[in-house]
Amino acid sequence: DAGVIQSPRHEVTEMGQEVTLRCKPISGHDYLFWYRQTMMRGLELLIYFNNNVPIDDSGMPEDRFSAKMPNASFSTLKIQPSEPRDSAVYFCASSLSPDRASSGANVLTFGAGSRLTVL
Amino acid sequence: SQQGEEDPQALSIQEGENATMNCSYKTSINNLQWYRQNSGRGLVHLILIRSNEREKHSGRLRVTLDTSKKSSSLLITASRAADTASYFCATRTWDTGRRALTFGSGTRLQVQP
Secondary structure, eight states, X not given: OOOOEEXXXXXXXXXXXXXXXXEEOOTTOOEEEEEEEETTTEEEEEXXXXXXXXXXXXXXXXXXXXEEEEETTEEEEEESSOOGGGOEXXXXXXXXXXXXXXTSXXXXXXXXXXXXXXX | OOXXXXXXXXXXXXXXXXXXXXXXXXXXXXXXXXXXXXXXXXXXXXXXXXXXXXEEEETTEEEEEETTTTEEEEEEOSOOGGGOEEEEEEEEESSSOOOOOEEOOOEEEEEEO
């Protein structure tokens, strides 16, 4: 497996523009997570899905953020309209359900991240 | 505030020395995990310790967990320049069905060759 694949790796956009980040999780993984990393706030959970269903979106900053998982192999995180304070590295991660994992726990595999700069 | 807080925030050592990083957390946990992040890359899982375990080893890594003090430590023995990275602890709280991990603020480790 190629691991968790994110695109784009880098995005520079202007304030007010729509941004769409994409993620392909590891095949067979039940859970998908979106995290945001900044120097000031560290790694923050935005939302996570189980079997394509959003379970907890309490970390989504505001209505400008939305996430979808139309099927088991694809998820998007959209920001509309974008603002400079959204500048961060956005990570997607996936994991097996603890019931199916040899460790019996959610061990996350992260993508390489999408670095977003909003001017 | 972060569930996990690492200490120190930054650590610089010479190759061959041991590196110890600490993590404190606030609520009861199901398990605690350590991850490494190289500059510009995603996080990589290193080791997991369950709440009923006190110590675990994996290669040059040794993790301890003290649930009474709500703290964990990660020891890297005989460090190498390639160990230079940021290290994060992550916890999953026990009292909810929430499957997501909460990450600490990280320790930046610099190993000088």
